[in-house]
Amino acid sequence: MSFTNTGSNHQTHIRHQTKPQTRITKPDPMERPTFSQNWSRVSRLTPTLRPHVQMTRQLFRGEHWYVVHDPISNNFFRLNPVAHHFVGLLDGKRQVDEAWRLTTDRYADMAPTQNEVIHILGQLNQSNLLRVDLPVDAKPLLDRSNRRKLKQWTGQAMSILFVRIPLINPDRFLTWCLPLLRPLLSKVGLGLWFIWLAYCLWQFLPHVGEFVNDAESVLAPANWGWMILLFLITKAIHEFGHGILCKRFGGAVPEMGVMMLIMMPAPFVDATSSWSFASRWHRFLVNAAGMMFELAIAGGAALVWLHETANNPGSLTAQLAYNIVFMASFTTILFNANPLLRFDGYYMLADFLEVPNMYDRATRHTRWLVQRFAYGMENAQPVATAAGEQWILLLYGIASQIYRFFVLAGIILFISGQLLTIGLLLGAWSFIAWCVVPCSKFFHWLFTSGQLGEQRKRAIAVTFIFLIGVFIGIGVIKVDEHKRTEGVIESAKRTDVAVQTNGFITDIYVEPGQQVKAGDPLLKTENPELLARKAELESELVKLDIEKRMAMIKDLVDMKIANAKKGVILDELADINDRIANQTLTASQDGTLIAADFKQLQGQYVQRGQVIARIADLSQLRVTALVSQSQSAAAMSKQIQKVELRTVGNVEKVHESNLLMAFDSGRSYLPHPALSKNAGGQIAMDPEDPKGQKTLRPQFELWLELPEEMQPAMQQGQLIAAPALLGERVYVRMTLPKRPLLYQWMTSIRQLVRDRLQF
Template structure:
């Protein structure tokens, strides 16, 4: 039997003489979790559920209006001395059953004080609905009768035949999507365009309605009931919902998981049908509606419903898979237990986890889900505020209240009044205040390494473009791609038959004019001057043609590496005048041209940096040193290379109206860094990479505050 400290309670007198029993409407079901037997209490009238151990149920089953709580507990203790719950556990159990509205009771005033924190259940539900502003629910009607009438027809699809049909249809749709992938991908660029938003929302409502009916029919098929259907404001977007929580009482884990997956199963089935419609229709409303249905079903399934860190379908499936009911609630309880035990020194209570494996799952889920939920909601806030600033500010205020104000108030109230801390309250307060002070001081005063990265392109310090000054046909290549050449060395030779004819004609014309000048000096002095002018013009024209002829031999203007990708394909091709044939690059000096965003450029202008380094794409493990750098003090829009933009596979956002991928969506500053001559990488003009600027160490809190303010200024011009 448990020791006296856990068996008896100082508060037992408040509840011992009361006559309490379960409500007559409560149903009792047995379930197995991780090899252990559990009892599930269900009240279908208020849709309440409660899970308890068989030993605890032995006590609850003995509660009757004609006997007191103490009599029931004493009988249970006599029959099961090693398993019967202690008085403190009984008080907690009855309080929880009271909160779940599963008890029929006639409580005295003193006992009512014991449960006073549970009397405001409705107010808490309303306040939590307000605080959960992104997913507010409004029940409207009871769909159970409709489900019962239509189940004989729909239920035939819930079985082996339906599973086989689903596999065939979805498999064929995947094949169609793969065959039409280029078109499918290109059309996705217009999903969020203003003209498509009505069709997108219509598809969302249709798909979500089918999704919820999937949950409802599967639940009804396995014996559950669905008594609530309504509208949920998902980020202020009305979508339907159904309450299929009666599936929690199913004895079969497979049935519970199927109910959880039913919405996604139905979504993917109708997405597959929409794929066939999209592939076989031309431009129009039906075609667009089918495409939007595909997008909604796939994105909602993969990003939201399957994700167990959000409390959607994936969460309940994971809970059943791990056989840990109330996974989120118990994870929070586990974190609270660890804090109480490890920080406050509370030893009187047991962990919500029964095994080490369960402890690991609950702790991991509690931490990761909390962090992920904050990240997701923060992203949603930014997206909403981009479109509707006032609504975004309201949502931010509500989130601030629910994530900061309310938890802080609950912590203060818990530290001040919780009976669990009666013996360690001073330590709990001291540890809590100390942790806050240490955390704030740590974030505010302890400097951390500080750096940022910027994408860029490698450029030779001296480079010149090789451009033909005369049009012609490429006859022969005199230098190979990648060859080191000297200034004046021929690179290729062109030919131009028209130029040859012009030279011959001009030469003959010049000789003719010279003969006429010679004759005029003897016979016609008056015509001598005009003829001399014509001769001079002919000589100048011939000189120009001769220069053009000489330019047909393309020569290097400087020493360097001859870079001309694809030059072999130029042989026999006509190239117009002014065409860039290649580059001459000096391999002895390179500089890295980087694009730095506005929020990072302040530190560069202040030059408060110990150093910088470059890592090139393809050889990122090797560091290239930087011995000097310069900021071009003017905002720019045109990227040094299209390889830095999204169209070229880079990280910089490109203006939507720029088909060439050179104009950035936002202004940036250009930084030119000179690289060390001795490196372990191949320095080639045009290679992309990233430069890392090491800044002076800075505490995290000022850095985060500055980043947040820069974000607000950038997005909302505050």
């Protein structure tokens, strides 16, 4: 016999279930005591369901279940046919004992035991679904079954990152909107949605590369205000989709409010009445409606972005359209469509697999496996009731817990990097909620629960053997320690080609990739203003010479003034002559000319100091890697035992390398832009640097040997093969002395906190 409390929930872009299921599943009849010592307290009661309670029959995995819905408290319960028969016999006149005996006569071993009947009555009474006058000795017994309000507030406290604040009842507004949208909320509308989305994708997909390249604009501080506003608008449309489709299929939407999602306000609606729908496809569509509405808006925004990018690039309209597409795609994939979190995708998967309340049942299924097979509790009641459910619950429980841990850790680290105090408080609270509280409850159950009975010694022994094994595995056994970073291939001997004089490039004598010798001309610039100024200065010199000769006859003072002026003009003329001489730019060393668009400079105006190319000696290549301040100690102390390289262009191939040199002073500028996050690297740049060249935190430099098989092949001074390209990004893995995993994790956490919080 099974009785399931599916709890109450709110249809939100993050679906958060606050009231877990409680299931009573029939094990072997020999393992279930039929009678209860507390039966006398409830046997003479004459309860009945309250008049407002609604009941719907649903089909799960070929079995009929009955969903009990309280529209006032919005609680849901699932009853199997046996439990439904028993509850149906409670008409307000028949006593509980009589109803139980009638059920036992009909269903025999499948009928609920007296303890299970007490549990059912306790669940229904606590949720205010029963109408019954309780004697003094029965009320505490039923109340102990499930203290829902306390659990609800506890759940809210434990989920501090997802706090809901109810505001209004949107049911009347949705009822008014339904006739207007009903033609679209049909099979025809669903077909039109698919056609619309296919057309938008057909137009958008060829431009995905451009869209990804513009992603950095989303994080610009000037865009944050627009992002928050558009986030609220798109999520309001998302929630409207849930609510209006729930109304379309006959459900009620009694509540709408704001959820503080990681301190970001986001709307939510309560569309949990869809749980009572007989059709699982109707339930599936209500869960998917928010994403469908949001993707439809995103498709239109994508077309607007394409039009504005082609006709008015950089406009506000283009940026707003980009923001909508980015949020709809990013949040939908990471949150809404992800079944590992209790968002829309979770409920869609649960309906598709016909495994309701999958998350809580997966947790309890794992607990049952431990109790039954590790602790030897033969009376432990299994959670899975249908074929195939055991593996689904086990795999989902493991995957969801791992994913939730990394998501929560990422959120806390992100907040800590922005707001240190709040991040630390959230981290401490999450540690208490996820570790301290569950562990304290577990050990309290382990040492005091009556369920264990004679198996308590075995359970305690198994638990401590497991804990000792875990400690030995992570705290005693030493394993290789690895540090990972990124580097770039560069020449040990290289010089930048910088313009010496302002002017227009008139002649280019070399091509990119060409071998040059020191002193070879590279290009020539001309500056008409410079030539005109030279002619003007030469004319002034002639004039001053005449004035000087005249002053020698008339006035010696005027002659001294003329000499001073001539000296100034000669100095300026000498500088101009030097600049004119430097208009022909020459190579400062032997090497290969590296320039992406050298020929395109023809006819362009360049300024003095502008770097337009680089000359590198390809026979002296190395890998320059950067490590953060927290990792530099290991690098500087020569603990590195092995270095492995993988190029970005060929990650399957591993190359062994050696450490050449490590520097003990940090640098704030990258050796190559390929290492920055803007170019796909890992190093964050200082957003306040207008040139985008300064790193957010100091980096320490390592020089690594470029393996022989990655060195370029030269023949008669010409490059004939280049297994690794100059400026190519390289993944670096360094092997350090063996240490236990626990010490490695503690070091990594300390380094991560130091880097993020800039200690």
